[in-house]
Amino acid sequence: MQRILIIEDEPKAGEYMRSGLTEAGYVADVATDGITGLHLAREFQFDLILLDVMLPDMDGWQVMAALKNHDVPTPVLFLTARGTLEDRLKGLASGAEDYLVKPFSFAELLARIRIVLRRGGREPQPDLLELAGLRMDVPKRRVERDGVRLALTNKEFNLLHLFLTHRGQVLSRTLIASRVWDMNFDSDTNVVDVAVRRLRQKIDEPFSRRLLHTVHGVGYRCDDEA
Amino acid sequence: MSRFSLTARLSIILAVLTLTVMTAVGFIMYRTLERQLMVRDDGALVTRVEQIRALLHDEDVLDLIHNKPQLFANMLGNTESLLVLRFPGRTPLIEVNPGNSPVPDIAAVPADGKLSLAAVHHRLQGDTPFIYTAAQARTTRPPYRLEIITGRLMMERTRMLASYRNQIFAVVAGASLLTMLLAGLVARRGLLPLHRLAAQTGRIGSKNLSIRIDSEDAPRELKALIDAFNLMLDRLELSFTQLSQVSADMAHDLRTPIATLMGQTEVALSRPRPEEHYARLLGSNFEELGRLSKMIENMLFLARAEQAGHAIGRVWLDIGDEFATLNDYFEGPAQERDLGLAFSGAGRIYADPQLLRRALANLLANAIQYADAGSTVTISAEHQAGHTTLSVSNLGADIGEEHLARLFERFYRADASRTTANQASGLGLAIVRGIMTLHQGGWRATSAAGQTCFQLTFPHGERRHDDDGRENGAEAPAPIERP
Numbered sequence: 001m002q003r004i005l006i007i008e009d010e011p012k013a014g015e016y017m018r019s020g021l022t023e024a025g026y027v028a029d030v031a032t033d034g035i036t037g038l039h040l041a042r043e044f045q046f047d048l049i050l051l052d053v054m055l056p057d058m059d060g061w062q063v064m065a066a067l068k069n070h071d072v073p074t075p076v077l078f079l080t081a082r083g084t085l086e087d088r089l090k091g092l093a094s095g096a097e098d099y100l101v102k103p104f105s106f107a108e109l110l111a112r113i114r115i116v117l118r119r120g121g122r123e124p125q126p127d128l129l130e131l132a133g134l135r136m137d138v139p140k141r142r143v144e145r146d147g148v149r150l151a152l153t154n155k156e157f158n159l160l161h162l163f164l165t166h167r168g169q170v171l172s173r174t175l176i177a178s179r180v181w182d183m184n185f186d187s188d189t190n191v192v193d194v195a196v197r198r199l200r201q202k203i204d205e206p207f208s209r210r211l212l213h214t215v216h217g218v219g220y221r222c223d224d225e226a
Numbered sequence: 227m228s229r230f231s232l233t234a235r236l237s238i239i240l241a242v243l244t245l246t247v248m249t250a251v252g253f254i255m256y257r258t259l260e261r262q263l264m265v266r267d268d269g270a271l272v273t274r275v276e277q278i279r280a281l282l283h284d285e286d287v288l289d290l291i292h293n294k295p296q297l298f299a300n301m302l303g304n305t306e307s308l309l310v311l312r313f314p315g316r317t318p319l320i321e322v323n324p325g326n327s328p329v330p331d332i333a334a335v336p337a338d339g340k341l342s343l344a345a346v347h348h349r350l351q352g353d354t355p356f357i358y359t360a361a362q363a364r365t366t367r368p369p370y371r372l373e374i375i376t377g378r379l380m381m382e383r384t385r386m387l388a389s390y391r392n393q394i395f396a397v398v399a400g401a402s403l404l405t406m407l408l409a410g411l412v413a414r415r416g417l418l419p420l421h422r423l424a425a426q427t428g429r430i431g432s433k434n435l436s437i438r439i440d441s442e443d444a445p446r447e448l449k450a451l452i453d454a455f456n457l458m459l460d461r462l463e464l465s466f467t468q469l470s471q472v473s474a475d476m477a478h479d480l481r482t483p484i485a486t487l488m489g490q491t492e493v494a495l496s497r498p499r500p501e502e503h504y505a506r507l508l509g510s511n512f513e514e515l516g517r518l519s520k521m522i523e524n525m526l527f528l529a530r531a532e533q534a535g536h537a538i539g540r541v542w543l544d545i546g547d548e549f550a551t552l553n554d555y556f557e558g559p560a561q562e563r564d565l566g567l568a569f570s571g572a573g574r575i576y577a578d579p580q581l582l583r584r585a586l587a588n589l590l591a592n593a594i595q596y597a598d599a600g601s602t603v604t605i606s607a608e609h610q611a612g613h614t615t616l617s618v619s620n621l622g623a624d625i626g627e628e629h630l631a632r633l634f635e636r637f638y639r640a641d642a643s644r645t646t647a648n649q650a651s652g653l654g655l656a657i658v659r660g661i662m663t664l665h666q667g668g669w670r671a672t673s674a675a676g677q678t679c680f681q682l683t684f685p686h687g688e689r690r691h692d693d694d695g696r697e698n699g700a701e702a703p704a705p706i707e708r709p
Contacts, residue, residue: 103519155554181555185584189591194558217509217516 002047002117003027007037007063008079009055017050020106021113024169034058038066046074048116050109051096053080053087064094075116079104105172107219129164132209132224136164145203155180156199163212163222172219196220232420236413241406248401252394259390263383264357268346271359271378275341278309278374279363286366291320306382308358310375319372325379327356334360334373355380419444423452435463475637476525479652483514483521524653528636531660538578538664545607545614546572548582552605556590564600571607575614576686577665585661586616588654589680593620596678612686613667619679630671634659658682 004026008014014030021028029046031037034055041049049067053060064076075097080087082101091099097116100109129136134145141157143150152160158180162171173192177183181191196212204210213221230238282290291311308327312318314334323329335345339361346359358377365372423439430437438459441452494507549569560567575582586605593603597620608615625633632638636656658680662669668683 103515177555182551183555183583183587184580185587189556189559189587189594190562191555191559194562198558215509216506217512 001025001027003029003045004048004050004113005037005040005044005046005074006030006050007034007041007055007060008050008052009033010052013052017106017109020110024110026113034060034063038063041067041072041074042070048113049074049076050113051076051078053078053082053091061090061094064096068095077112077116105175105219107166107169107171108175110169111166111175125165129161131164131167131222132211133207134164134203134211136160143203145207148206150202152199152202155195156202159195159199160203163220166222168221168223170215170218170221176219232417233410233413237406237410240409241402244405245398245402248398252398256387256391256394260387263387264348264355265343267357267378267380267383268343271346271357271376272341272343275359275361275374275376278311278376279337279341279361282311282363282365282372282374288319288367306379308375308377308379310373312373312375313369314362314371314373327351327377327379329375330358330360330377332358332360332375334362334375337362337364337371351379354384419448423448427455430459432466435459435466472636475652476521479521479637480518483518487511487514521653524657528653528656528660531657531664538581540576540578540665542574542576543579543582545575548575548579548586549605549607551583552586552590555587556594559591559594560603563594563597565594565597566602568602568604569606570604571616573607573609573614575607575616575684577684581661581664582684585658585682586618588658589618589682592654593618593678593680596620596622598622613683614686615681615683617679617681619677621676622678624676625671625673625678630673633671634669 004021006014006017006021006028008017008030009032011032014032018028018030029040029044031040035058037049037051037055038058040046051060051063055063058066060078060080064078067074067076076095078091078096078099080091080099080101088099088101098112100112125138127138129138134143136143138161143152143157143160159176162176162179176192176196180195183191196214200212204212209224211222211224213223215221306325307322308325308329309320309322310318310329311320318329321329330347330349332347335341341359341361345361346357349356349358356377356379358375360373360375362371362373364370423444426437426439438456439452441449441456444452490507490510494503549571553567553569556567590603590605597603601621603618603620606617608617629638634655637652638656659669662682665684666688667685668681670681670683672679672681
């Protein structure tokens with residue numbers, strides 16, 4: 001059970017993150033101001049701190065500096081509404097592990113949290129990914145389902161790899177576009193939908209059980225639940 | 227000096243100039259007068275000696291002195307003069323010296339020598355000049371030579387010159403003061419147009435940016451300033467109008483999704499609903515929120531893009547690699563509409579990778595959306611001196627001339643215009659323009675005979691710009707003029 005401390009002054013925001021993280025299997029605590037957050041971070045053992053920059057009294061930068069002063073080793077992920085390049089650089093320069101600009105997709109937040117926590121724990125990426133009879137051999141770049149070899153293009157392979165490594169998580173189109181195509185902006189094309197549709201034709205349609213699910217309005221999820 | 231007003235400065239400068247010039251003139255005139263007086267006085271002294279010489283010529287000096295002592299005193303005629311007659315080395319036969327000047331000891335001009343002004347000596351007695359000379363005259367008594375020593379203390383001349391000097395001082399001081407006053411008046415009058423300009427400028431505010439300064443009656447020196455100022459007002463007014471327009475458009479565009487969000491949520495909450503209804507509602511709300519978020523993101527991007535000197539990370543990129551990335555990304559949507567993507571051109575381009583991809587993706591998304599089914603969208607790169615031009619063109623319905631010029635404006639929508647990149651925000655092409663502004667490049671759209679083409683020009687380095695971000699590079703394709 002990994003513990004995450006959320007330092008966020010906006011109660012609704014803190015609450016939805018807490019419940020989302022709890023559902024994702026973490027233990028989450030919320031502090032609504034920097035001083036309380038700093039106190040909790042020093043008193044208890046957390047695996048990660050989500051730190052909002054705009055806080056009353058003591059802002060995120062100051063909390064970060066205080067954490068460093070007190071030698072708190074917990075990795076920090078900044079959350080902020082200010083997305084200028086200068087802010088990003090300032091966040092990373094202050095010793096934060098990562099930096100997310102509001103509004104962000106929750107899937108993106110989960111993905112970043114996993115990456116940060118993995119960095120500490122060195123959890124290697126598995127070479128073989130399996131889900132309901134679908135097997136992906138990453139080094140050989142081979143995919144088969146129920147023993148049938150599936151011919152995927154490079155992009156389709158990368159897309160499926162992304163889904164299999166984020167099993168059960170809803171992935172937004174933006175997140176998929178940035179991970180698979182390195183397009184970090186919204187061009188508002190249906191690129192992702194087209195790609196998912198083509199992947200579906202190959203890995204789902206010939207088989208009885210569907211693995212790729214559309215989550216209306218949000219994005220896509222890959223799991224073997226109906 | 228910068229503490230003083232322009233009027234005071236001009237007055238002081240003119241007064242100092244007057245003072246200097248008049249002092250110099252006064253000094254020269256004084257010196258000239260002094261020299262002329264000296265020559266006159268020296269001449270008079272020489273004449274007197276000559277007269278005495280003539281008088282004594284072959285006369286029995288002692289008789290003369292004895293009989294006519296008055297003669298000599300009369301010859302001098304004032305207290306400033308000195309006259310000594312003596313045989314060389316003897317005590318004087320006569321000494322007229324009412325001023326008690328010390329008798330000078332100088333070699334006398336010989337009796338047969340010509341007396342000239344050069345024989346006149348000058349010395350100061352106290353502060354007063356004293357001129358003197360000595361000459362010999364022939365006499366009938368041995369040793370047949372008589373020395374005439376004469377001199378004159380120049381008291382009257384000194385007085386006269388002193389008074390003249392004081393007059394000069396008075397005139398110079400008076401003239402300088404007068405000049406200062408007059409210069410002040412003249413400068414104030416001369417600077418009236420500036421004061422008027424300041425008053426007119428002071429009346430301009432955000433409420434009446436349409437006021438222009440009248441340069442009709444302005445002096446020529448101010449015309450250039452006024453014209454430049456008026457041009458600045460033109461630009462400000464345009465920006466201000468655009469800004470107000472953008473704020474209004476933005477408010478309007480934000481209002482639409484927010485109205486949808488509020489409306490459908492309110493309706494859903496008005497009575498109990500099945501669970502899937504809520505799920506659908508949340509999904510729909512999430513989509514609307516995503517749209518809002520994207521719009522705000524784009525507005526922020528545009529606001530930043532318009533800040534002059536906003537830093538971007540330009541590097542030399544391989545055009546082939548960039549085209550491959552785009553091809554990867556758009557292959558699917560193109561096939562969906564039965565379109566071909568044809569990339570041509572190679573080499574390198576100097577751009578910010580993310581921004582370049584974003585600009586091209588916006589153009590390509592439009593092209594794919596509007597191209598005739600079954601046709602080919604072409605993306606090409608061409609290098610010219612100093613810059614590289616990327617073109618995205620497709621076959622399809624023409625965009626009207628009236629839309630072409632305004633296509634790159636924020637929120638500009640027309641039925642035939644293509645602003646679906648960043649759908650429903652009308653910001654796709656404005657973002658392209660913002661990206662090109664950041665790159666100090668050019669942008670252009672043409673549409674005729676069923677072919678629509680968007681061109682972006684990337685310079686091969688930094689270049690100088692005018693302040694509204696349009697090209698100055700003559701070699702680049704002319705960008706769309708802004709309205």
